[in-house]
Amino acid sequence: MTIATRLLTIPALALAALSGSATAQLTGAGATFPYPIYFKWFNDYAAKTNVRINYQSIGSGGGVRQISEQTVDFGATDGPMSDAELAKAKGGPIMHFPTVLGADVIIYNVPGITRSLRLTGPAIADIFLGKITKWNDTRIATLNPGVNLPNSDILVVHRSDGSGTTYVFTDYLAAVSPEWEKNVGRAKEVRWPVGLGAKGNEGVAGQVKQTPGSIGYTELAYARQNSLAYAHVQNAAGTFVEPTIASITAAAAGAKLPPTTDYRVSIVNAVGKDAYPISSFTWLLVYRNQADASKGKALKDFLKWAYSEGETSAAALDYAPLPGDMTKRLIARLDSIKTP
Amino acid sequence: MITEGSAASVPAAASPDRTDGRSLAERIVGSSAGDRVYVAVITGFAICVPLLLVLIFWEVAVAGWPAFREFGFGFLTSSNWDPVQHQFGAAPAIFGTIVTSLIALVIATPLALGVAVFLSDYAPAWLRQPVGFLVDLLAAIPSVVYGLWGIFVLIPVMRSSVMPFLRDTLHLGATPFFRGPAYGPSMLAAGVILAVMVLPYISAVSREVLLAVPRSQREAALALGATRWEMIQKAVLPFARSGIVGGVILGLGRALGETMAVTMLIGNRHDISASLFAPGYTMASLIANEFSEASDDLHLSALMAVGLTLLVLTLVVNGIARWLVWRVARRAGGLP
Numbered sequence: 001m002t003i004a005t006r007l008l009t010i011p012a013l014a015l016a017a018l019s020g021s022a023t024a025q026l027t028g029a030g031a032t033f034p035y036p037i038y039f040k041w042f043n044d045y046a047a048k049t050n051v052r053i054n055y056q057s058i059g060s061g062g063g064v065r066q067i068s069e070q071t072v073d074f075g076a077t078d079g080p081m082s083d084a085e086l087a088k089a090k091g092g093p094i095m096h097f098p099t100v101l102g103a104d105v106i107i108y109n110v111p112g113i114t115r116s117l118r119l120t121g122p123a124i125a126d127i128f129l130g131k132i133t134k135w136n137d138t139r140i141a142t143l144n145p146g147v148n149l150p151n152s153d154i155l156v157v158h159r160s161d162g163s164g165t166t167y168v169f170t171d172y173l174a175a176v177s178p179e180w181e182k183n184v185g186r187a188k189e190v191r192w193p194v195g196l197g198a199k200g201n202e203g204v205a206g207q208v209k210q211t212p213g214s215i216g217y218t219e220l221a222y223a224r225q226n227s228l229a230y231a232h233v234q235n236a237a238g239t240f241v242e243p244t245i246a247s248i249t250a251a252a253a254g255a256k257l258p259p260t261t262d263y264r265v266s267i268v269n270a271v272g273k274d275a276y277p278i279s280s281f282t283w284l285l286v287y288r289n290q291a292d293a294s295k296g297k298a299l300k301d302f303l304k305w306a307y308s309e310g311e312t313s314a315a316a317l318d319y320a321p322l323p324g325d326m327t328k329r330l331i332a333r334l335d336s337i338k339t340p
Numbered sequence: 341m342i343t344e345g346s347a348a349s350v351p352a353a354a355s356p357d358r359t360d361g362r363s364l365a366e367r368i369v370g371s372s373a374g375d376r377v378y379v380a381v382i383t384g385f386a387i388c389v390p391l392l393l394v395l396i397f398w399e400v401a402v403a404g405w406p407a408f409r410e411f412g413f414g415f416l417t418s419s420n421w422d423p424v425q426h427q428f429g430a431a432p433a434i435f436g437t438i439v440t441s442l443i444a445l446v447i448a449t450p451l452a453l454g455v456a457v458f459l460s461d462y463a464p465a466w467l468r469q470p471v472g473f474l475v476d477l478l479a480a481i482p483s484v485v486y487g488l489w490g491i492f493v494l495i496p497v498m499r500s501s502v503m504p505f506l507r508d509t510l511h512l513g514a515t516p517f518f519r520g521p522a523y524g525p526s527m528l529a530a531g532v533i534l535a536v537m538v539l540p541y542i543s544a545v546s547r548e549v550l551l552a553v554p555r556s557q558r559e560a561a562l563a564l565g566a567t568r569w570e571m572i573q574k575a576v577l578p579f580a581r582s583g584i585v586g587g588v589i590l591g592l593g594r595a596l597g598e599t600m601a602v603t604m605l606i607g608n609r610h611d612i613s614a615s616l617f618a619p620g621y622t623m624a625s626l627i628a629n630e631f632s633e634a635s636d637d638l639h640l641s642a643l644m645a646v647g648l649t650l651l652v653l654t655l656v657v658n659g660i661a662r663w664l665v666w667r668v669a670r671r672a673g674g675l676p
Contacts, residue, residue, distance in 0.1 A: 060633055061632060064635045160629045188633045189633060191420070196609060198604075
């Protein structure tokens with residue numbers, strides 16, 4: 001290559017870079033739980049439209065911090081932002097847009113038991129409070145007639161790292177047990193009354209797999225992909241429901257949201273005969289007042305695409321899609337994002 | 341007996357160069373502009389590193405200050421870590437950090453010393469290189485791999501064999517230190533994995549120090565009729581003592597700060613328990629566990645304060661170590 005051609009290629013490269021920057025580029029950060037589906041969405045969308053979205057799965061807390069500090073174009077979280085957090089955020093009002101649904105499942109290792117155990121919310125709460133300490137406790141035995149439960153200690157295993165999975169689980173326990181709500185509360189990280197802390201879904205699952213007599217919780221996608229046995233949980237209507245994509249979507253459908261909702265709602269212990277009770281939204285966090293016209297439009301277009309086409313690929317990755325009428329309402333809600 | 345006299349001999353060696361009242365270094369510095377630039381550059385580099393430490397210390401202290409202001413001394417003595425109620429006390433993490441590190445040293449130091457003595461004085465030449473290399477290789481294993489190995493190999497063995505053996509067969513269950521159910525994840529398991537992780541550091545340093553002991557030292561002992569063991573015990577080990585202590589301290593520093601493998605094995609529970617079978621917490625794993633999801637200001641500040649405590653603890657341990665090395669070296673110098 002001669003010097004002349006080299007000099008010629010430099011402006012050509014610069015032009016290419018310029019034309020590249022003409023397509024919008026968005027930056028987001030936050031929750032790790034929906035990362036696989038977001039990754040697929042961003043890839044599919046980039047292939048279709050040239051809009052590139054760079055997402056860092058640094059955790060929900062990081063997502064909330066970063067959008068509050070205006071260092072990203074959008075955030076993502078597994079637990080809704082609190083009123084105090086919203087009030088403190090720089091960059092004006094932040095809107096919550098639910099994207100997909102996830103659920104926690106109760107996994108256990110009871111020697112000799114192969115069929116799915118049935119559990120109620122209060123029983124799970126009392127196990128995690130340390131009030132039910134034996135597997136053959138009458139409160140478990142009466143729920144599972146014909147199952148030969150051993151007279152062994154229950155070892156509780158919970159997450160040690162702050163996590164949206166823990167938020168959903170403690171949110172559920174607080175909803176079904178006043179004692180849990182009063183003494184422990186709902187958060188991504190709580191003061192556990194009993195048990196061992198293990199890091200990540202894989203840590204909890206590994207510990208439960210190895211320790212006879214243990215019980216823990218993981219997100220559904222993780223349990224399904226690793227073929228773990230999980231409990232059927234009694235919902236608000238009194239039926240014992242197996243966690244499936246359909247029963248999780250049913251939990252969202254059962255939530256009767258008012259027209260003015262900001263979607264910062266919990267759907268644990270949802271009404272509806274088929275609803276799995278330990279279900280939750282995961283949200284994207286978006287500024288109501290977009291500072292940049294092209295980025296704002298790109299973000300709205302992306303969300304519209306996600307609600308219309310993206311949702312269809314959710315189930316393949318073990319995420320439950322939003323109910324159809326909710327996506328319609330959410331697409332209409334996109335108009336309230338203001339671009340300059 | 342010849343001892344480490346290097347510090348004392350430096351001025352003596354330097355004095356012949358002081359012909360015109362300037363040291364050798366000073367005269368060289370004055371010789372050319374290039375040298376002056378060189379000195380300026382390396383001085384800058386040398387200052388950068390301590391400056392970095394000061395900056396880290398400053399930043400962590402500023403970020404952690406709100407937690408110290410809120411909880412005062414109670415931050416270090418309370419066991420209540422409750423992010424929901426905004427109550428933060430780091431005592432279990434401080435306790436767990438120290439206990440697991442001590443377990444690691446108690447197990448690793450004799451093993452590492454054994455390896456070092458074997459390699460320096462007993463191993464046949466053909467065995468020395470491969471064994472030394474393999475022991476050093478332990479330091480190259482990523483800590484998450486240690487953690488996985490711990491979960492899938494060490495913990496099942498601890499739960500089914502080691503813990504029942506200690507508690508029931510040896511009747512150590514009668515003491516408060518080996519009581520309670522053996523679930524596996526525990527301060528003991530974390531200490532054992534730490535021992536494996538710090539062993540290569542201690543053994544590598546000790547081996548080099550033992551090999552540096554002059555041949556004349558060994559020959560003199562043998563000439564006086566000492567057996568091989570007496571030679572090592574009376575002539576070689578005392579000579580190498582300060583270096584060995586340095587190696588142990590290096591290992592301790594590694595143990596205090598180790599995060600991933602410990603998090604995976606310690607059970608992550610905010611409790612102070614005398615029993616090593618009980619789960620615990622360490623400061624490094626507390627930060628690693630909670631930092632990414634902490635959005636509340638006080639929670640973040642509390643984690644920074646834990647970081648500051650860990651930093652101070654490490655500095656104090658290093659200070660004590662330096663003092664120990666200095667004392668040991670001085671006492672060794674006083675030997676006949």
